[in-house]
Amino acid sequence: MLTTERKALILETLGNTGRVVAKELSLTLGLSEDTIRRDLRELAAEGLLQRVHGGALPASKALADLPSRRKISVEDKTAIAKAAAAMVKNGQIIFLDGGTNAVAVARAFSKQLSATIATHSPDIAVALSDHPGIDVELIGGRIYKHSNVAVGAVAIEGISHIRADIFFMGVTGIHPDHGLTTGDREEAAMKRAISRQSAETIVLASKEKLGAVSAYDIISLDHIDGLIVEKSCPTDLVEPYKSRGISITRA
Numbered sequence: 001m002l003t004t005e006r007k008a009l010i011l012e013t014l015g016n017t018g019r020v021v022a023k024e025l026s027l028t029l030g031l032s033e034d035t036i037r038r039d040l041r042e043l044a045a046e047g048l049l050q051r052v053h054g055g056a057l058p059a060s061k062a063l064a065d066l067p068s069r070r071k072i073s074v075e076d077k078t079a080i081a082k083a084a085a086a087m088v089k090n091g092q093i094i095f096l097d098g099g100t101n102a103v104a105v106a107r108a109f110s111k112q113l114s115a116t117i118a119t120h121s122p123d124i125a126v127a128l129s130d131h132p133g134i135d136v137e138l139i140g141g142r143i144y145k146h147s148n149v150a151v152g153a154v155a156i157e158g159i160s161h162i163r164a165d166i167f168f169m170g171v172t173g174i175h176p177d178h179g180l181t182t183g184d185r186e187e188a189a190m191k192r193a194i195s196r197q198s199a200e201t202i203v204l205a206s207k208e209k210l211g212a213v214s215a216y217d218i219i220s221l222d223h224i225d226g227l228i229v230e231k232s233c234p235t236d237l238v239e240p241y242k243s244r245g246i247s248i249t250r251a
Contacts, residue, residue, distance in 0.1 A: 001029060006039050014049055014058050018211050021055040050213040052178070060172040060183070060212035076230035076251075077101050080204055081108040083228050083251035084168050087202070090114045092165040095194045096124050098149030099170035101204040103127055109134065118162050120150040120190060137162065144187055151186040159193045167198035169224075173214040174205055176240035179221050181214040188216040200225040210237040221246060 001009075006029070013020050022040065026033045040056050043049045049056040081104035088094055090113065096102050098121030106117070106127040114133035119125060125138045141155030147170075169191055173181035180203065182188050195201045201219075205227045226247035229238060233250070242248050 001031075003039065006031075006036075007043055010036075010039055010043060010056070011048060014056065019055060019057055020049070023054065025055075050173075050215065052213065057175065057178070057213040058211060060181075060209055060214050076206055076232070077104045078108070079230055079251040080206065080228050081105040083249050084202065084204060085109050085113075087166065088113060088115055092116070093118060093162065095119070095159075095162070095164040095167040095198055097121070097168055097170040097191065097194070097204070098123065098147040101170050101206075102168060105168055105204070118159075118164060120155050120159070120194075121148060122150075123148050144184055146184060147187060149187065149190070151184075151190050155190060156193050159190070159197055162197055164194075164198040165200065167194050167201045169195065169201055169203050169218075171203060171205075171209060171214075171218060173212040174203065174209050174227070174241075175211060175213050176221070176244075178213050178217070180218040180224070182216055182218055183214045185216045188218045191218045195219055195223060202226045202228060205229045205233075207233045207237055210241075 010020055022033050022036045026036045040051050044051045047059055050059045077100060080101060084105045085108035093116045096105060096117050096119045103123050106124050109131060111132060116135045116137060117128055118137040120139035125136050128134050128136050139150055139155050139158040141150030141152045144151045171180045172183050201224045203224055221244055224246060226249060227241055228249045228251055231250045238248055
């Protein structure tokens with residue numbers, strides 16, 4: 001079997017079953033595990049999968065650049081954003097993550113809402129600049145351009161002095177076994193820090209993120225309170241999280 005054929009089979013298996021086990025595939029194809037692992041390394045380098053111990057899992061499509069992500073599932077993001085915005089009550093302090101889903105939440109807030117929004121995203125601050133009832137607490141630091149958010153020690157220090165009612169978290173991967181993940185180590189640290197400071201952590205999810213894994217762990221599923229997914233999200237994708245007792249909101 002040619003290398004291109006093996007790689008196509010690996011990607012097809014990932015699409016059908018949601019995982020590839022190197023040992024099982026090597027036995028099926030009559031090839032060495034080293035050959036399969038080499039293929040997995042090369043596919044991972046192309047961003048087509050995420051290697052894990054013993055094999056691989058689907059890579060998140062949410063790792064694309066920011067302009068590309070703004071064009072993905074626009075209607076679904078709007079629906080998810082409206083559902084998130086409806087959870088916020090007057091007088092609350094809300095941590096709003098960066099990224100395209102979070103910007104949609106900011107734009108969905110009612111003009112009658114009176115609340116404080118803490119964020120490490122300049123995009124969120126700009127989106128709320130003309131909102132009459134919202135006070136914005138902008139956390140500073142070094143800008144991570146993939147999501148246009150502040151990261152680093154200065155940002156962590158700023159977060160540590162705020163206690164929020166709800167944290168609306170954006171992620172690139174949500175997996176039943178591997179929890180919540182993202183593509184940058186410092187961004188993962190920021191999300192962990194914000195979650196620790198928040199009474200509730202609600203994840204802005206979507207079907208392309210469910211079952212996917214990125215390189216850096218954020219927190220386990222045990223540390224979140226809910227997922228918001230689009231109404232069209234297949235039941236079999238949602239069930240592993242619902243069975244864990246996580247509240248699921250369909251938008």
